[in-house]
Amino acid sequence: MLTAMKFITTSLFFGSAAAFSLDMMKAGEYGAGLNRREIVDKTLAILGSAATAIISTPAISNAYSVPDLTYNYEALEPSIDSKTMTIHHDKHHATYVANLNKARDGKSDVPIVDLMADALEAGPAIRNNGGGHYNHAFFWAEMAPPDKAKSTKPSKQLTGLIKKSFGSMDVMKEKFEKQAAPGAVFGSGWVWVCVNRAGNKLEIVGTPNQDNPLMKGVIKDQIMIPILGLDVWEHAYYLKYQNRRTEYVSNWWNVVDWDKVSANCKYAVEKHAGVPMQG
Ligand code: MN
Numbered sequence: 001m002l003t004a005m006k007f008i009t010t011s012l013f014f015g016s017a018a019a020f021s022l023d024m025m026k027a028g029e030y031g032a033g034l035n036r037r038e039i040v041d042k043t044l045a046i047l048g049s050a051a052t053a054i055i056s057t058p059a060i061s062n063a064y065s066v067p068d069l070t071y072n073y074e075a076l077e078p079s080i081d082s083k084t085m086t087i088h089h090d091k092h093h094a095t096y097v098a099n100l101n102k103a104r105d106g107k108s109d110v111p112i113v114d115l116m117a118d119a120l121e122a123g124p125a126i127r128n129n130g131g132g133h134y135n136h137a138f139f140w141a142e143m144a145p146p147d148k149a150k151s152t153k154p155s156k157q158l159t160g161l162i163k164k165s166f167g168s169m170d171v172m173k174e175k176f177e178k179q180a181a182p183g184a185v186f187g188s189g190w191v192w193v194c195v196n197r198a199g200n201k202l203e204i205v206g207t208p209n210q211d212n213p214l215m216k217g218v219i220k221d222q223i224m225i226p227i228l229g230l231d232v233w234e235h236a237y238y239l240k241y242q243n244r245r246t247e248y249v250s251n252w253w254n255v256v257d258w259d260k261v262s263a264n265c266k267y268a269v270e271k272h273a274g275v276p277m278q279g
Helices: 002-026 036-056 082-103 124-141 146-150 156-166 169-180 245-255 258-271
Strands: 189-195 202-208 225-231
Touching (some): 082 124, 124 225, 156 202, 156 258, 169 189, 169 245, 189 258
Antiparallel strands (some): 189 202, 189 225
């Protein structure tokens, strides 16, 4: 459909350029006082504006988009460096979004969170790129510059669930770091703190590639609702930490916005559904 429309638009522009040349040629010597050079220039100018119009027209309207960060690229330093944030947000995330839009033929009529449950059934394009979009949107939103992050804290509800599920915040972090180690999530993937389906307990799980626990079939026979997630793909840390994934994970705690994680927790417990994301 879009391709067809583009073709028509292109034909119209190029058609009018051709018609212009033809009319000028027909209109006597070189027409309306223009010489051959001027006709060529004028034709090229029409073609140029056609090309500009085509390039500047968004290829797909009403499509998924990469949500803006609510902080600057360098704001998470020293935990995550500015260059990594720039490439990760502007290139990696943008690529997932572009490929998702292709796979969905430009339709964003379903909120991204609603594509998760049946992502495995929907096939690899939705699973990988839809997951990539949801996971990254989730990741940016749960982080804050260290000064701000320091002033945030888990809500009463979240603190209660952490105690009930792990005993303490320290034990939860320890288990999370263990799950984030290369031995547990081998290669690329994510680590999550989730509210279980019953909404009464937290669990820590790892998922490969761009899978997440909202996708049916990823975690045993159930779905879980992520409230905190960490990207452990090499692209998330390699520029600064190279092979030192463990160091990346332990520094990352300094940019976790616990107010946001608490809000995610509240949503998950009350709605029994994945937290909606912008974009
Ligand atoms: Mn990533």
